[in-house]
Amino acid sequence: MYVAVKGGEAAIDNAHALLDHERRGDPSVPELSVAQIREQMTLLVDRVMTEGSLYDPDLAALALKQARGDLIEAVFLVRAFRTTLPRFGTSEPIDTDTMRAIRRVSAIYKDLPGGQVLGPTFDYTHRLIDFALAAEGEPERPAESQAASEVMPHVASLLDGERLIEREPAADPNIPVGDLTREPLDFPAGRDLRLQALARGDEGFVLALGYSTQRGFGRTHPFTGEIRIGDVEIEFVPEELGFAVPLGEMTLTECEMVTQFTGSAAQPPQFTRGYGLAFGRGERKAMAMALVDRALRAREFGEEVAAPAQDEEFVLSHCDNLQATGFVEHLKLPHYVDFQAELELVRRMRAEHEAGGQTDALEAAE
Amino acid sequence: MNEHAQATGYNFAYLDEQTKRMIRRAILKGIAIPGYQVPFASREMPMPYGWGTGGVQVTAAILGPDDVLKVIDQGSDDTTNAVSIRKFFARTAGVATTTKTVEATVIQTRHRVPETALRSDQVLVYQVPIPEPLRYLEPRETETRKLHALGEYGLMHVKLYEDIARHGHVATTYAYPVEVAGRYVMDPSPVPKFDNPKIDDCEALQLFGAGREKRIYAVPPHTKVRSLDFEDHPFRVQTFKDPCALCAAEGVYLDEVVLDDRGGRMFVCSDTDYCEERREAGHRGHLAGDDPLSPVGRGRVAEGDRVREEHKSDSASPSPRPSPHRGEGEEALP
Numbered sequence: 001m002y003v004a005v006k007g008g009e010a011a012i013d014n015a016h017a018l019l020d021h022e023r024r025g026d027p028s029v030p031e032l033s034v035a036q037i038r039e040q041m042t043l044l045v046d047r048v049m050t051e052g053s054l055y056d057p058d059l060a061a062l063a064l065k066q067a068r069g070d071l072i073e074a075v076f077l078v079r080a081f082r083t084t085l086p087r088f089g090t091s092e093p094i095d096t097d098t099m100r101a102i103r104r105v106s107a108i109y110k111d112l113p114g115g116q117v118l119g120p121t122f123d124y125t126h127r128l129i130d131f132a133l134a135a136e137g138e139p140e141r142p143a144e145s146q147a148a149s150e151v152m153p154h155v156a157s158l159l160d161g162e163r164l165i166e167r168e169p170a171a172d173p174n175i176p177v178g179d180l181t182r183e184p185l186d187f188p189a190g191r192d193l194r195l196q197a198l199a200r201g202d203e204g205f206v207l208a209l210g211y212s213t214q215r216g217f218g219r220t221h222p223f224t225g226e227i228r229i230g231d232v233e234i235e236f237v238p239e240e241l242g243f244a245v246p247l248g249e250m251t252l253t254e255c256e257m258v259t260q261f262t263g264s265a266a267q268p269p270q271f272t273r274g275y276g277l278a279f280g281r282g283e284r285k286a287m288a289m290a291l292v293d294r295a296l297r298a299r300e301f302g303e304e305v306a307a308p309a310q311d312e313e314f315v316l317s318h319c320d321n322l323q324a325t326g327f328v329e330h331l332k333l334p335h336y337v338d339f340q341a342e343l344e345l346v347r348r349m350r351a352e353h354e355a356g357g358q359t360d361a362l363e364a365a366e
Numbered sequence: 367m368n369e370h371a372q373a374t375g376y377n378f379a380y381l382d383e384q385t386k387r388m389i390r391r392a393i394l395k396g397i398a399i400p401g402y403q404v405p406f407a408s409r410e411m412p413m414p415y416g417w418g419t420g421g422v423q424v425t426a427a428i429l430g431p432d433d434v435l436k437v438i439d440q441g442s443d444d445t446t447n448a449v450s451i452r453k454f455f456a457r458t459a460g461v462a463t464t465t466k467t468v469e470a471t472v473i474q475t476r477h478r479v480p481e482t483a484l485r486s487d488q489v490l491v492y493q494v495p496i497p498e499p500l501r502y503l504e505p506r507e508t509e510t511r512k513l514h515a516l517g518e519y520g521l522m523h524v525k526l527y528e529d530i531a532r533h534g535h536v537a538t539t540y541a542y543p544v545e546v547a548g549r550y551v552m553d554p555s556p557v558p559k560f561d562n563p564k565i566d567d568c569e570a571l572q573l574f575g576a577g578r579e580k581r582i583y584a585v586p587p588h589t590k591v592r593s594l595d596f597e598d599h600p601f602r603v604q605t606f607k608d609p610c611a612l613c614a615a616e617g618v619y620l621d622e623v624v625l626d627d628r629g630g631r632m633f634v635c636s637d638t639d640y641c642e643e644r645r646e647a648g649h650r651g652h653l654a655g656d657d658p659l660s661p662v663g664r665g666r667v668a669e670g671d672r673v674r675e676e677h678k679s680d681s682a683s684p685s686p687r688p689s690p691h692r693g694e695g696e697e698a699l700p
Binding site for chain 2: 011076186188313323325326327340
């Protein structure tokens, strides 16, 4: 029977109609609203924004609805939208020192200026399924108090007072920050591009790489200097005004890892930094990113580059889940032309193999 | 901007003009340095990486309102991805589309070069998954760029030599490496090596786009493109013992179609447009019916069944059930 691949057009349209139908599920169950997803699937929305590189909770929630909850598909929708947006400028660097933090923890000091603020966290919960949640009901109101007006200096700046931690180079307005979505990535990539790639990178992939450094594949002896989550203001300088105007606020998660460095001929022993940043509440991602950022700085500190997490080309070429999923899934596209070429080759090689086997047998008989 | 594009809310052919200019600069550089992989700021497209985003961006950058676009995948205009890409440009650019090679001004392709010789007023745009011919020999981009810069292709020659030492012939059947204009070794994309001779001295401009890998390269018209080989082991292409079962074409690339679960096979043109043109011109293969376009033209399952029925009852047909190996033969010099 010869089934030609004709009429693909109608088949595709039908397949997509079926997809829409399946996405809706049982029509007797009320339809999810975008607002429900945005408000109640917040961590998922945050992750779509982070990996989609676009801070827009409503759009991320809509993408999740359209993607039937598939994370990478939602990221895909957001990225394909983002790529068409005009760029009218670059914001001022955000100042996380002024973050209104809802959570701020440090693992290297018991107490510190600004205090330890637990905030909403899964940490220390018992992971027991709460069957009461299956029934709808309002949770108890959390305790409230006046927000502390105390500033929260970064932990690294406390270490900096003693010159125990590397100094970050000051921002140079003459050196524009790279953007790998606008310029092709070139190796070796600067730290700006590495951080951008990691921030957009797949949380699972970055997590596994960070984990691998803890297990000895590029060991960096990390400590969580600080994690902070909260709102920061975005400021922009329009050319015609010449001063910064606020554009709005966004929620960020920032993590700074502090790692040991034994020093080199040029530098005294000191602590070094790994940095992680995610949109919304992305603590796991920010921590993993900070670990990998530090691992990728191996060459900078004259450390041996031996592990995957230290290998810039390996990490940057493979951390993007859209690129990964696209290329893996393209294997379901037809390959019959190439497979035909391989079929022919294998048949010919088998024929030669059999012919060769007979000659061997003849020789043995003689 | 035409009506179609206005209706979609996107710029003509989806990409904004700045992006198109950036891609055109990369294309021009590629044309100036044949076979050299030009890095470009590949955009995120509304189709997945690995599904032709590079080709789509090149096509979007060169497409004008008067162009006639043809899109093929595996030689066919009707494979799902070809349909999808053709619809994309019909929607975002409103350009005329065609399935006929001779009518098209821009042809985007995946894995094949059309059998009909291309003309100087046509552009062939290849979708490329891995643009780096040395990638499987050296995974690092930093290294392979150095090797290209130095023209150091020893790795590739050793690989081909080892194939010959082990198998008696080169064991690469598609994405067979070529040397372009005597300088750069280039991956012709995963076309069967059968198509390599068509890339050489082609009248049409050939552009290659790799979206995920962010590379564009080009073979300008009438450029010498040599498939790598050795004096005592010259490059050979696949040949097929039998002609196309539908249009009786010889010297073309054939797809093997499994007819039943008892080893029955038929071999038909991979280039569906070529096959249809020939059947319209009256050529008949041994399994073709009387209707010029019966099996492929509207060929769904039902027609396929009918072909088999006709074929069974046709006593003049040379062999009721083709043997599994009958379609292929030796390799021949191009």
